[in-house]
Amino acid sequence: MRNAADALNSLKQKLSLDELVLDQEGSCGIIIDQETEIFFFGAPDGETLQMSGVIGDLHTGGAVLAQRLLELNAGGVETGPAAFAADPVTGEVLLTRQIVLPHMSADEVFASLEDFVARVEYWIEALPRLAASRKNEASDLSVSELMLLRG
Numbered sequence: 001m002r003n004a005a006d007a008l009n010s011l012k013q014k015l016s017l018d019e020l021v022l023d024q025e026g027s028c029g030i031i032i033d034q035e036t037e038i039f040f041f042g043a044p045d046g047e048t049l050q051m052s053g054v055i056g057d058l059h060t061g062g063a064v065l066a067q068r069l070l071e072l073n074a075g076g077v078e079t080g081p082a083a084f085a086a087d088p089v090t091g092e093v094l095l096t097r098q099i100v101l102p103h104m105s106a107d108e109v110f111a112s113l114e115d116f117v118a119r120v121e122y123w124i125e126a127l128p129r130l131a132a133s134r135k136n137e138a139s140d141l142s143v144s145e146l147m148l149l150r151g
Contacts, residue, residue: 001101001109004042004049010106011113032117036124048100051113053120056093058086061131068130069093081112082119093127095120 001007004022012020015030022028022042029039041050058066066086072078082097097116099109 001104001106003046003101004040005046007049007099007101007104007106007109008040010109014106014110033121036117036121038113038117038120047102048098049109050096050098051116052085052094052096053116053124054087054092055095055120055123056127056131058091058093060128065093065131080115080119082116095123 001010008020008022008028011017017030020028020030020040022040026042026044027039029037031037037053039052041052042048043050061068069084073084076083079095082095085094085096086092087094095116097112097119099112101109104112
């Protein structure tokens with residue numbers, strides 16, 4: 001692939017879509033399996049394409065969830081080639097992945113999308129459980145601290 005436009009055109013053909021082009025702001029989106037929304041953002045250099053998917057809401061777990069996501073992000077342990085991010089405006093938790101296009105074939109771009117969609121779908125299911133478990137840990141910790149203070 002030479003650039004983001006080529007990559008999106010290739011994906012459009014593989015996915016049998018009518019249209020998949022970046023708008024004036026350099027972004028576009030698709031819905032996979034009738035429920036998973038993936039956004040694409042083209043870099044100004046045209047050689048990289050960022051994929052992004054909303055996997056949850058940071059407000060559901062607050063600072064404890066944010067800390068856990070940072071831990072899971074470290075070195076791609078739980079994210080592979082993707083990474084967690086937070087939308088500063090909406091508070092949504094995002095999974096993002098950037099691919100460098102000039103040395104990728106159409107099949108590699110498609111495989112990257114398939115892998116990314118699988119990770120987004122996994123984290124959409126896993127994030128609420130993670131948030132709930134982290135809230136419980138935070139509550140337990142607070143109770144333990146209170147018990148120590150009472151002596």
